Amino acid sequence: MAEVDQKALFEFLLRMGDNTLVLGHRVSEWCGHSPILEEDIALANTALDLIGQTQLWLGLAGEVEGKGRSADDLAFLRDVWDFRNVLLTELPNGDFGRTLLRQFLFDAWASIMLGRLQKSSDPRIAAIAEKASKEVAYHVERSADTVVGLGDGTQESHDRMQAALEYLWPYVGEMFQSDDVDAAMVAAGIAPDPAGLRAEYDALIGAVLDEATLTLPKGDFAHKGGRTGYMHTEHLGHMLCHMQWLQRAYPGCDW
Amino acid sequence: MKNEWPLWEVFIRGQHGLNHRHVGSLHAPDAEMAIKNARDVYTRRNEGVSIWVVEARHIAASAPGDKGPLFDPSESKIYRHPTFYDIPEEVGHM
Numbered sequence: 122m123a124e125v126d127q128k129a130l131f132e133f134l135l136r137m138g139d140n141t142l143v144l145g146h147r148v149s150e151w152c153g154h155s156p157i158l159e160e161d162i163a164l165a166n167t168a169l170d171l172i173g174q175t176q177l178w179l180g181l182a183g184e185v186e187g188k189g190r191s192a193d194d195l196a197f198l199r200d201v202w203d204f205r206n207v208l209l210t211e212l213p214n215g216d217f218g219r220t221l222l223r224q225f226l227f228d229a230w231a232s233i234m235l236g237r238l239q240k241s242s243d244p245r246i247a248a249i250a251e252k253a254s255k256e257v258a259y260h261v262e263r264s265a266d267t268v269v270g271l272g273d274g275t276q277e278s279h280d281r282m283q284a285a286l287e288y289l290w291p292y293v294g295e296m297f298q299s300d301d302v303d304a305a306m307v308a309a310g311i312a313p314d315p316a317g318l319r320a321e322y323d324a325l326i327g328a329v330l331d332e333a334t335l336t337l338p339k340g341d342f343a344h345k346g347g348r349t350g351y352m353h354t355e356h357l358g359h360m361l362c363h364m365q366w367l368q369r370a371y372p373g374c375d376w
Numbered sequence: 377m378k379n380e381w382p383l384w385e386v387f388i389r390g391q392h393g394l395n396h397r398h399v400g401s402l403h404a405p406d407a408e409m410a411i412k413n414a415r416d417v418y419t420r421r422n423e424g425v426s427i428w429v430v431e432a433r434h435i436a437a438s439a440p441g442d443k444g445p446l447f448d449p450s451e452s453k454i455y456r457h458p459t460f461y462d463i464p465e466e467v468g469h470m
Contacts, residue, residue, distance in 0.1 A: 157381075159402050163416040263412055270405065 125309035130243075131186045132205065132302045133312060135195070136348050138178030139206035142196055143357070144227055145171030146364050147214055156217055163263065167224070170256040177249045197368035201358045208347035209292040211357040218278060219285035221267045226289060228261035229325045230296045233318050242310035265329045272333025279334065286330070287338050294343025297322070382431050384410040386418055389426035396428050404429075 149168035155161035179192035209227060214220045235257055238250035271278040297319045306312035330337060346352035367374060381403040387396035399418050404410035410429040418424070438446060450456065 157403060159404065159413040159417060162420075163413065166416050166420060259415075266409065266412070270409075 125311060126305050127185055127187070129302045129305040130311065131182055133306050134178055134182035134185060135203075135205040136207075136302075138175050138182055138192070138195070139204050140210050140227070140231075141171040141178065142175040143204065143206040143360070144210035144224075145169075145175060146360060147210065147212075148220070148224065150214055151217075151220065160217070164220075167260055167263075170260065174249070174253045174256070177252070181245055181249065193368075197365045201353050201361060202350055204347075204353060204357060204361075205350050206347055206357075207292070207295045208344050208354055209289065209295065211347065211354055211360060212289070212292065213356055215285065215288070216281060218271045218281045219288065221264055221271065222282060222285045223289055225261065225264035225268045225329065226293055226326065227296075228257060228264050229322055229329075230318070231257045232261045233321050233325070234313070234315075237313040237318070241312060246311060268329055268335075269333045272330070272335045282333065283335055286335050290338045291342050291344050294341060295345045295347060298343070298345060298348070300349065381405050382433070384414075384429045385432050385435060386410075386414045387428040387430075388414070388418055388424040389428075390423060392425055396426065399423075401432060407431075 145168045148164055148171065151164045152161065152168070155164055175196065176192045179195045183190040183192060183195055209223060212223060214223075232254070235250045235254040239247050239254060241247045241250065268282065272282040273279070297315045299314050299316045303312070303314055307314050327337075344354075347354075382405075383401055384404055384407075385401050386399050388399045389396045402410065402413050402417055404413045407429060411427050414427050414429055419427070
């Protein structure tokens with residue numbers, strides 16, 4: 122394995138772990154509120170899978186950082202500007218359809234990314250990717266099915282899904298932006314260049330959105346600032362308030 | 377109630393070699409989603425290797441009122457239970 126800047130590796134692992142942490146928390150917000158019991162359980166399962174993946178990514182991040190921070194420390198004791206998730210994952214849930222469309226847009230990226238990471242030159246990353254891939258293979262199948270079911274459903278469900286797509290689409294591009302951190306990962310054979318995943322992604326989501334009778338919005342404007350930490354949306358701070366309050370109010374609390 | 381999804385009965389095979397067993401029911405719009413929902417509702421703790429779902433309306437059931445004629449006649453026929461045989465040790469569990 123080529124020598125890699127540990128700071129860049131830490132940054133990369135935060136991006137992976139923060140994506141699953143923030144999305145996992147968002148999805149967990151549905152627990153007890155889903156339209157039907159079966160979906161409630163299915164969403165909770167997805168949230169738990171994502172939180173489980175977070176433990177692995179952030180656990181490794183803490184190890185790489187070498188300052189003795191655990192996955193829990195990283196999850197509960199950092200503030201907004203330290204988070205490195207893409208903006209897509211922190212957006213509010215909206216209605217059930219928008220939540221599932223956001224899930225699909227993320228799952229599709231995750232399934233491709235994790236496929237590549239299984240060949241990472243870092244065996245620790247390859248192992249996490251292999252485990253997570255199995256979960257994500259199911260996530261993407263389920264979210265794709267629901268997107269098709271709602272998109273190609275009633276007039277009302279179709280309109281809501283189309284509106285959700287218009288809302289979410291400008292947040293898709295950030296998943297494929299590359300910077301110095303990515304270049305360092307590519308050079309060390311640790312991770313692929315995000316930009317190189319776009320064609321496969323477009324093919325995957327194109328087929329599903331087509332079947333869902335949804336129309337891709339024109340234009341390729343992309344919000345950014347999440348994965349670099351430059352500027353998150355206003356929503357992340359509110360979410361962290363809920364997610365972190367217990368550790369903030371009772372430091373070191375355990376049960 | 378027209379918008380209600382149909383009810384499905386769920387059968388899970390716990391291990392290879394065992395029968396599928398009825399574990400419960402759930403709602404789903406179609407068979408495919410019924411299997412997915414069954415996976416999420418009934419196999420979260422690694423309970424299964426195979427899932428069957430069948431729409432509840434396709435199950436024909438005996439009427440509780442027919443219980444007498446259906447089952448009473450077999451009540452006193454103990455000779456139908458093969459408990460009078462010695463099973464060799466080597467056979468193991470039967």
